Amino acid sequence: MIRIRPATASDVPLIRELIQELAVYEREPHSVHITEEHLLRDGFAANDGNNPRCFECLIAEYNGEPAGFALYFPIYSTWRGPSLYLEDLFVRPEFRRHGLGKTLLRQVAAIAVERGCARLEWSVLVWNTPAIDFYQSLGAVPLDQWQRMRVTGEALAKLAGAGKEIEAEA
Amino acid sequence: MIRIRPATASDVPLIRELIQELAVYEREPHSVHITEEHLLRDGFAANDGNNPRCFECLIAEYNGEPAGFALYFPIYSTWRGPSLYLEDLFVRPEFRRHGLGKTLLRQVAAIAVERGCARLEWSVLVWNTPAIDFYQSLGAVPLDQWQRMRVTGEALAKLAGAGKEIEAEA
Numbered sequence: 190m191i192r193i194r195p196a197t198a199s200d201v202p203l204i205r206e207l208i209q210e211l212a213v214y215e216r217e218p219h220s221v222h223i224t225e226e227h228l229l230r231d232g233f234a235a236n237d238g239n240n241p242r243c244f245e246c247l248i249a250e251y252n253g254e255p256a257g258f259a260l261y262f263p264i265y266s267t268w269r270g271p272s273l274y275l276e277d278l279f280v281r282p283e284f285r286r287h288g289l290g291k292t293l294l295r296q297v298a299a300i301a302v303e304r305g306c307a308r309l310e311w312s313v314l315v316w317n318t319p320a321i322d323f324y325q326s327l328g329a330v331p332l333d334q335w336q337r338m339r340v341t342g343e344a345l346a347k348l349a350g351a352g353k354e355i356e357a358e359a
Numbered sequence: 360m361i362r363i364r365p366a367t368a369s370d371v372p373l374i375r376e377l378i379q380e381l382a383v384y385e386r387e388p389h390s391v392h393i394t395e396e397h398l399l400r401d402g403f404a405a406n407d408g409n410n411p412r413c414f415e416c417l418i419a420e421y422n423g424e425p426a427g428f429a430l431y432f433p434i435y436s437t438w439r440g441p442s443l444y445l446e447d448l449f450v451r452p453e454f455r456r457h458g459l460g461k462t463l464l465r466q467v468a469a470i471a472v473e474r475g476c477a478r479l480e481w482s483v484l485v486w487n488t489p490a491i492d493f494y495q496s497l498g499a500v501p502l503d504q505w506q507r508m509r510v511t512g513e514a515l516a517k518l519a520g521a522g523k524e525i526e527a528e529a
Binding site: 208211212217220221222223227231241243244260262263264265266267268269270271274276277294295298299301302303307308309310311312313314315316321324327328329330331332333334335336337338339340341343344345346347348349350 | 378381382387390391392393397401411413414430432433434435436437438439440441444446447464465468469471472473477478479480481482483484485486491494497498499500501502503504505506507508509510511513514515516517518519520
């Protein structure tokens, strides 16, 4: 009944829909700026040294219906080496409580181990305590000693502009 | 006096030393399991589609002395697209207060903008309030709505083992 398969280019419209559905669940319905063209370019173009793929994706089907997805990419630990980061894990509401989320997570963990990755990491919204409890029941630990920071938009451009000046001076 | 340059394979022993010095600062002196061989393989091997490089690295020099480093790699946002993650940013204590950390951060920001990245992200220890204040002064925001989770070691193997069974059944 449950089938997990790697996404292909023809899944891009579905992936874009699932990203939007996850954003709605995360109370950020207007935050998705990515387009199908971006996803096609970033995840499914020819994989060479100049343009390595930015992510990989698994699709979960339930009785042949598209029910969820997991989207992940490599990260690196300078203590432990190559690892995987699970950017998105989502199961459509009508397909929940059948073990699809756990099956997707386990499949990504299997890929991590197969590739010799030391760690699998992801992020969860702090108010999503059912998810946090679920992840902890599977052996995940919260990295509560670390605060993630982000610079984006005008602040990034400003910081980068200063970087360029420094490079020119060097 | 300040020079920022891309690291090369011959910098691997230096990078390994700087990673260890950063781990000592982070109160985790025994956590670095990475070797020079790993770093050489993961960051400086031939860059092709099968084995894309796991990270890139900048070295900061002050008056010709190796003074610090920044190590980063691409990540992906399903809302915004390609982004950069700064895994390590470190300046040796004797070279602090000369603007090296800010110069390294600005240079990574410039690389992010040059590559069309929407975001530059990194993590900071929650007790390192001077660093958090410094980053906020540069326009960075703490992502305090997100809790990072990690599964590693036996828990990862266990989760992965279950994943393999499911794959075999599918």
